Amino acid sequence: MAGDKLFPFVTTDVALFTLDGDALRVLVVKRTNEPERGRWALPGGALKPSLDEDLAASARRVLAEKVRFDIPYLEQVCAFSGRDRDSRGWSISVLFYALLPKDRIDAVAGHKTEAIEWVDPDRPGRELAFDHDRQLAEALAQLRAKIEHDALPLHLLPDRFTLTELQRACEAITGEALDKSAFRRRLKLREGKEFVEVPGEFAEGAHRPAQYYRRTRGFRF
Amino acid sequence: MAGDKLFPFVTTDVALFTLDGDALRVLVVKRTNEPERGRWALPGGALKPSLDEDLAASARRVLAEKVRFDIPYLEQVCAFSGRDRDSRGWSISVLFYALLPKDRIDAVAGHKTEAIEWVDPDRPGRELAFDHDRQLAEALAQLRAKIEHDALPLHLLPDRFTLTELQRACEAITGEALDKSAFRRRLKLREGKEFVEVPGEFAEGAHRPAQYYRRTRGFRF
DNA sequence: GCAATAGTGTCTATTAGACAATATGGG
DNA sequence: CCCATATTGTCTAATAGACACTATTGC
Incomplete structure (x- = not known):
């Protein structure tokens, strides 16, 4: 045994x-x-x-x-x-x-x-x-x-995602609602480093199209 | 083997x-x-x-x-x-x-x-x-x-310690100098919960005596 | 125009850092 | 008084939260 x-x-x-x-x-x-x-x-x-x-x-x-x-x-x-x-x-x-x-x-x-x-x-x-x-x-x-402190749940998202999706993912993990404006303000600091805009690509939908983003290569939590 | x-x-x-x-x-x-x-x-x-x-x-x-x-x-x-x-x-x-x-x-x-x-x-x-x-x-x-984020190095200190000792211990761990005033301001919030003043007890020395503190019972990082 | 979502701007209370000022001991 | 250390106060710039505002799509 x-x-x-x-x-x-x-x-x-x-x-x-x-x-x-x-x-x-x-x-x-x-x-x-x-x-x-x-x-x-x-x-x-x-x-x-x-x-x-x-x-x-x-x-x-x-x-x-x-x-x-x-x-x-x-x-x-x-x-x-x-x-x-x-x-x-x-x-x-x-x-x-x-x-x-x-x-x-x-x-x-x-x-x-x-x-x-x-x-x-x-x-x-x-x-x-x-x-x-x-x-x-x-x-x-x-x-x-x-x-x-140091992470974003980018790994839970598809290859292309919107900032709203990213916010929803963060909320799902913490279980708490986040303020849209404050959330995006914080993201601006990380943008370019861990994820970037995909120029010209937008989510389809019934309302205003949302900008797509993607993870950058070599991104780490 | x-x-x-x-x-x-x-x-x-x-x-x-x-x-x-x-x-x-x-x-x-x-x-x-x-x-x-x-x-x-x-x-x-x-x-x-x-x-x-x-x-x-x-x-x-x-x-x-x-x-x-x-x-x-x-x-x-x-x-x-x-x-x-x-x-x-x-x-x-x-x-x-x-x-x-x-x-x-x-x-x-x-x-x-x-x-x-x-x-x-x-x-x-x-x-x-x-x-x-x-x-x-x-x-x-x-x-x-x-x-x-959540810890104080109280476990590195003797049973009785001064706030300056506590600050030195924090600096030793992080490797960075801390501002005295800001450090004490933050401590005020934790005082009573993780450590308390020992009333009337002061460190001996060549200069102004420092107030002694001690860990509280059941203290956890 | 209306509904719904995307994205931006503003105001304010709180906080952190820098640093000045005061307090208290020994000589 | 001088020096060194303890302890407290003040000023300010940066930040976070709340919330209002504008933008753009489908219908």
């Missing part, structure tokens, strides 16, 4: 966030294997040292089983550990969060044998397996902390 | 910070065991699932071998991992940082067979073993990021 005496059992789990319309959502999957079979959990899986370059690669590999899209953004949150969090014995789970552009939400699907669901990260609506409720809370807290 | 196929080799490392006078310092130890014997490194050691409740407990146990003082503050930074970072094979190191009050700096000593040193975390002055240069940089970055 795995987590007996000398070595702990190591897994990676991923909180994959996206936007469903204007609402922030996180992916949960129904477990098809023991332990905790049939319960909902964050996607995750055992580290395979023979396959994985490092923990981040392990998380990407696990995620690739669910998502047909090369996840652009993956960030480590922290490690959870202990004797009791997994019935298989002393274990470590290294948690990551990842961001999926809203127009790629369909790239996520379960296998025939497993169910997936996008849920409100503040109220998953079900008790998650293992310590995944805590994990989710921690991932969400870090995502929010990050956006406060 | 350890990190072969199925299970990685797991260690914890600790960046232990303190103040030497007004300067921020971090503990490095000379390794007495293979691999990398004789090189300087952050203190660390192998996880022992039979002894350790979780990773934080493991870090505390490792640290207790060097420090005769119950470390009040220990925080996880992140995990480092991969096939090549440790010659023993596929490994994970979970990094923590800890804060030692400046008046307890003498509680740290090596065994007869090992040397210790307090070094400037910005310029350790020697190349550290494994990936500990990167680890140290990351720990320092997180310490600085934390102090920016």
